[in-house]
Amino acid sequence: MVAQQVEAVTSPPPQESKRDQARRKRNAKGQTGVAYLFLSPWMIGALLLTVGPMVASLYLSFTNYNLFTAPEWVGLDNYVRLFTEDDRFLSSVSVTLRYVLLSAPLKLAAALAVAMLLNRPRKGQGFYRSAFYAPSLLGASVAIALVWRALFTDSGTVDTLLQKVGINTGGWINQPQYATIVIVILAVWQFGAPMVIFLAGLKQIPQDLYDAAAVDGASKWKTFTSVTLPMLTPVVFFNLVMEIINSFQAFTGAFVVSNGQGGPADSTLFYTLYLYQRGFSDFQMGYASAMAWLLLLVIALVTGLLFWSSGRWVFYSGEDK
Amino acid sequence: MGVQGSSPWRRGVTALSALAVLGAVGACGGTNDGGDGDVTIRFTWWGSDDRARLTEEAVALFQERNPGINVVTSYSAFDGYFEKLATETAGGNPPDVIQMDYAYLREYADRGVLADLNQFSEDQLGTEEITPLLATSGEIDGALYALPMGQNTHTFAYDVERWTETGVGLPEPGWSWEDWFDASLELAEATDGESVGLTDFGWSWETFQVWLRQQDKDLYTEDAELAFERADVVEYMELLERFRSEGASTEGSVTAQIDGAVENSPVSRGLAFADFSWDSTVPSFFSVLGRPVALAPMPRIGERVGQFAKPAMLVSIAERSDHKEAAAALVDFLLNDEDAGKIQGTTRGMPVNESVREAVGAELEGADEVVYEYEELLADELEETPPPPPPGNSTLKREWERLNQVVAFGQISIDEAADQFLNRAQQEL
Known part of the structure; x- marks a missing residue:
């Protein structure tokens, strides 16, 4: 439609009468209206459910707000308290960073590995792709996190199997040194979305590059590092940005596996989980809002850094490099 | 042109029906109010x-x-x-x-x-x-x-059948913390460490309260200040630590699985014989265990039991x-x-x-x-309910639970935990 309008403005068809033009304009206008009508559920939703609350939370982050009585303006107090008075805040930051650094690369590696496997033509390809994508559809659900909890608990399936081979861990989710790993594994297992994107990326790599590599006698590993990976860097970059943003915001797994507590001993107290506790258990909504905005800033900053660094390692075909 | 002419009408219908669908979806969220006048x-x-x-x-x-x-x-x-x-x-x-x-x-x-x-x-x-x-x-x-x-009150609920099987003497109403400690060790020994005597009760803010009241102190004064000192926190945490480290109570990884559901308590899982509890949860123990539990009053320091009708x-x-x-x-x-x-x-x-x-x-x-x-x-020993705790109590209660867990895993010392706790109390009260 926009294109139509542009066309109408830049090159009016020579034989069009004034009346025709007017009608066309009116039509375009009418169509715009309808388009907005169809967009309206989304727009109203975005305004009321996203933008509105975001603005409200920005305001609340400068107040003391306990949910029941009117917010009271405290300026930067919440932000100052985060860094000066709150040990658990700092510990939740370090837990979250560790999680991001572990889960994002591992998940991408898993996604890429599986994508390479599935990229080769074989019988039942469709089935395998669906099967490997399935965990992503299920993985974010509470039910799976509950299953995970049962699997990795003391005397759970994993513990029992490990005991059979002589490794006695005594459960994973109940010990601080293992609990985060359980949640990382849960995240890695949901590699479906990046995998699909990797698959699409792999299809884009021109076959002649591989042919040339084969002619040159490159080994498989060499082909991977010199052809596949460089050609794939735009997709890697996209996936990396998405995964890092997602893992900063991880919540469900930690919430369900630790029963909302972030335990044992705060080892799964993710940033978002602590934010939730401050807000909904301690009724300190102002404080929680400040945490939310800080998270937003950090994610923006990290994403910005990634974009800045991308000039150095992301290769777009057609570029001269 | 005829088709185009009719399309605004059609669009209108489409939009209207879309709105109607949305409306119907919205309506499903409401509660069913039943008949008229209800x-x-x-x-x-x-x-x-x-x-x-x-x-x-x-x-x-x-x-x-x-x-x-x-x-x-x-x-x-x-x-x-x-x-x-x-x-x-x-x-x-x-x-x-x-x-x-x-x-x-x-x-x-x-x-x-x-x-x-x-x-x-x-x-x-x-x-x-x-x-x-x-x-x-x-x-x-x-x-x-x-x-x-x-009405309920604090209790140590114990798996009386399993306890009897071990041959260790059953708890009596006047037992001190030391008596429980000794019995706990004997129980652990009788089961080769399979299950210990007590569930680590560090998670329980209320047990601490009883322990304080036994020494004529309490959690809060009437002005909503703490009615105990740092030294009390340290002494109590050391008591807990002694139970844990000598094998009289459950270790951190077991205690960490307590989530308030009787099904997941160490007693239900056969890892401990007795659990700090409220007598009102006892029916759940009966149905989860499929056998009776018996109830003992809280261990004492001196004469005073410190429990109240809650x-x-x-x-x-x-x-x-x-x-x-x-x-x-x-x-x-x-x-x-x-x-x-x-x-x-x-x-x-x-x-x-x-x-x-x-x-x-x-x-x-x-x-x-x-x-x-x-x-x-x-009945004769139960004291009157103390006044409702000040706001901030629920945060302190959770902090208490958390710090005890962190200490149980050996991640911070008792001294650090006491400092952190008092710090938080200062912020909340």
């Missing part, structure tokens, strides 16, 4: 499936007797209950009848969420027969924000409720009706209405009888 009230509580079954049964009887009132019930485990309640309350949509916890009462009352129950006549909501030990437990500054739903849980009515009278009728029924009492047994602790208690007491059996007898045993 009122619908919502009643929410926490507790086990067991309690849910009995409560639903009592509510069904209430609805049978009050055909004009619909009761929509919902329940959850204790974990998450107050998060959900806070969200609903903040959203301006609190349930009409709310099962309330003593630790949270003041936070909700002070914030104007709860209705003053003094507005109801004795006919609407009877309070005269409520046991004097608890009658004023929901009172804050002269307003009555809650009524007790049941409102096991209270019930409040939301200030914003549109149907306060119907809500009061339900509360009155649950507390004061003999049939309701018989259905509910001791699932929320001892009935608080004295004549209901008497009527119910005569017919109790199994778990209910055990609870009843335990309360009778302690």
Whole structure:
């Protein structure tokens, strides 16, 4: 439609009468209206459910707000308290960073590995792709996190199997040194979305590059590092940005596996989980809002850094490099 | 052109039908108000499936007797209950009848969420027969924000059959902390360390309170200040540490799995013989274990047991409720009706209405009888309920639980934990 309008403005068809033009304009206008009508559920939703609350939370982050009585303006107090008075805040930051650094690369590696496997033509390809994508559809659900909890608990399936081979861990989710790993594994297992994107990326790599590599006698590993990976860097970059943003915001797994507590001993107290506790258990909504905005800033900053660094390692075909 | 001419009309229809669909979807979210003239009230509580079954049964009887009132019930485990309640309350949509916890009462009352129950006549909501030990437990500054739903008190519940099998002497009412320590070690030895004597009770803020009261201290002063010192925290945590490190209580990785559900308690899992608990949870132990548990009073330091009659849980009515009278009728029924009492047994602790208690007491059996007898045993020693704790208590309670866990895993020292705790207390009180 926009294109139509542009066309109408830049090159009016020579034989069009004034009346025709007017009608066309009116039509375009009418169509715009309808388009907005169809967009309206989304727009109203975005305004009321996203933008509105975001603005409200920005305001609340400068107040003391306990949910029941009117917010009271405290300026930067919440932000100052985060860094000066709150040990658990700092510990939740370090837990979250560790999680991001572990889960994002591992998940991408898993996604890429599986994508390479599935990229080769074989019988039942469709089935395998669906099967490997399935965990992503299920993985974010509470039910799976509950299953995970049962699997990795003391005397759970994993513990029992490990005991059979002589490794006695005594459960994973109940010990601080293992609990985060359980949640990382849960995240890695949901590699479906990046995998699909990797698959699409792999299809884009021109076959002649591989042919040339084969002619040159490159080994498989060499082909991977010199052809596949460089050609794939735009997709890697996209996936990396998405995964890092997602893992900063991880919540469900930690919430369900630790029963909302972030335990044992705060080892799964993710940033978002602590934010939730401050807000909904301690009724300190102002404080929680400040945490939310800080998270937003950090994610923006990290994403910005990634974009800045991308000039150095992301290769777009057609570029001269 | 004919087709185009008709399309605005068609678009209109499409848009309208889309709106209609959206509207219908929205409407599904509403509650079912039943027939004309009926009122619908919502009643929410926490507790086990067991309690849910009995409560639903009592509510069904209430609805049978009050055909004009619909009761929509919902329940959850204790974990998450107050998060959900806070969200609903903040959203301006609190349930009409709310099962309330003593630790949270003041936070909700002070914030104007709860209705003053003094507005109801004795006919609407009877309070005269409520046991004097608890009658004023929901009172804050002269307003009555809650009524007790049941009376309970602290106990060490133990797996009496397994304990007897080991040949170690059963606990007696006068046992000191040392006696429990010794017995615990013997139990661990008798089972080759399979299960220890006690569940680490460091998670329990209330156990600390009893321990303080045994030394004529308490958690809070009347001015909502801490009524204990750093040295008390250190001494108590050292007591816990000694139990843990010598194998008399469960280690961190076991304790970490306690989530408030009886199913997951170390006693239910066969990893410990005794567990700090409330006598009101004993029926759940019976149904989870499939065998009886017996109840012992808290270990003592000297003579004083330090326990008090606690409102096991209270019930409040939301200030914003549109149907306060119907809500009061339900509360009155649950507390004061003999049939309701018989259905509910001791699932929320001892009935608080004295004549209901008497009527119910005569017919109790199994778990209910055990609870009843335990309360009778302690009747003379039980002290009056301390005033509702200050706001901030629920945060401190969680902090206490967390710090004890961190210490149990050896991640920080007791000294650091004590510092952190007092720090937090200063911020919250």
